[in-house]
Amino acid sequence: MATMVELSPTGEQSDYVLGKPTDKKTPPQKVPGLCSVRYGIAFITHFCNFTLLAQNAIISITMVAMVNSTDHAPHLNGSSEELPAGLNGDKHEEASKHLSVKAPVYNWSPQTQGIIFSSVQYGMVLMQGPGGYLAGKIGTKKLVGIALIGSSLLTLCIPPAANLGLAYLLATRAIQGLMQGTGYGGQMALWQRWAPPNERGRLCSIALSGMILGIFTVLLVGGVISNSLGWPFVFYIFGGIGVVCWILWLILVYDDPVSHPWIGDPEKEYILSSLDHQFSSEEQPLPVKGMLRSLPLWSMSLCALTHQWLVNTFVIYTPTYISSVFQVNIRDNGFLSSLPFLVAWTIGMLGGQLADFLLSKNFSVVTVRKIVTTLGTIPPATLIVALPYVRSSFITTVTFLTLSCGICPMSQPGVYINALDIAPRYASFLMGTSRGFAHSSAVLVPIVGGFFLNQDSEFGWRNFFFLSFAISLFGLILFLVFGKADVQEWARERKVTRL
Secondary structure, eight states, X not given: OOOEEEEOOOTTOOEEETTXXXXXXXXXXXXXXXXXXXXXXXXXXXXXXHHHHHHHHHHHHHHHHHBOGGGXXXXXXXXXXXXXXXXXXXXXHHHHHHHHHHSOOBOOOHHHHHHHHHHTHHHHHHHHHHHHHHHHHHOHHHHHHHHXXXXXXXXXXXXXXXXXXXXXXXXXXXXHHHHHHHHHHHHTTHHHHHOOGGGHHHHHHHHHHHHHHHHHHHHHHHHHHHHHTOTHHHHHHHHHHHHHHHHHHHHHOOSSGGGOSSOOHHHHHHHHHHTTTSSOSSOOOOOHHHHHTOHHHHHHHHHHHHHHHHHHHHHHHHHHHHXXXXXXXXXXXXXXXXXXXXHHHHHHHHHHHHHHHHHHTTOOHHHHHHHHHHHTTHHHHHHHHHGGGGTTOHHHHXXXXXXXXXXXXXXXXXXXXXXXXXXXXXXXXXXHHHHHHHTHHHHHHHHHHHHHHHHOHHHHHHHHHHHHHHHHHHHHHHHHHHOOOSOOGGGSOOOOOOO
């Protein structure tokens, strides 16, 4: 049964009918809660993010099958705890021989693998800001639709590109990154028009959690598909899923409540009235100088960058770390690597509920944003540092990995949606730009990780994890000191005088 939200007109606030203010006051109405169009938009965006990040992360699990692991044998330090049955090195070698019959295997060094990992991320960095800006110009529905079908078709092209040569593979993934960056940045414009302030945490968390579900699904089934059909079929299957998602997106998503053909008048009025006075009555140029001088904006962007460094460490290196330490076969690696992201998906969905619950208990917005960001940073960063010291225990290692990765999404209703607080008028551009800036960590993490691991496997992991801890802590401190949640002066509507 649908939950309902009470809508009461306030003193001097105008009511809205079809997006236009009227002077007539209406009695309190009930509008749909969970079973509503705005939540439907959030869940479709969840599926969109699932698709885009699954296509982005496929290679994290298939890389175990794509490379000739005998050329880069991991350095083990004599585990004192015997691995569970089925996770031993003999079966790993047997599976590798079995996979090489079904699909080609390449001799890529750890540094080359790092370059392949990062190649898709350049476009993600470059296009999220422009994507948010373009969505405000041509519409989110059209822009994200183009990004979805483009990324999906390029996913289907990756196996033949790898067969043609490393340069073709890198070029394909780079173009795919442009598509995915446009999709991520473009979708941010939805929440300017669809998310009432008191529901931003849960709606944005639902949408953003699709990214985590995408990683979980790829890691869970990617190893099984690689083991049974060969690694190219992982790309073919998720490329096909992307085409289905593109069709659903075109049918079900609209840019704003006014243009949606199936939304009821009570819900439309509720959304539009809650967003009253947040947008310019006429188009105004971006206040670039004000943005560049804004400490709250810089602290938000840098904190997002450093937190994404931690997240990308898990996304890119969880399968590789498990393979390096325990030499598990690809099927079991997929199951073990996906477990942290199942926990992360659950916590990501609950994090938005927590944030909105705290707001309902009269916590200030800035306090809520900082609390959830801290919860999503300190525990994961601490646990990841401990990983090299518990590698002798299989159970403890998997537990620490699961908890550290699982708690990270608690920051989603914190620093990642802070632009809706400090500059709602320019939120799509700023959320896209800050996420694009944060995504530069996805380029740097595999390069830095490849450098450390190429020198020494055992101490390389330890040094790499310590660096991740220090970077995450630095960004969090900046946000705690300089972060704000009130609309900044440069983001307020300016009066335009005409001569």
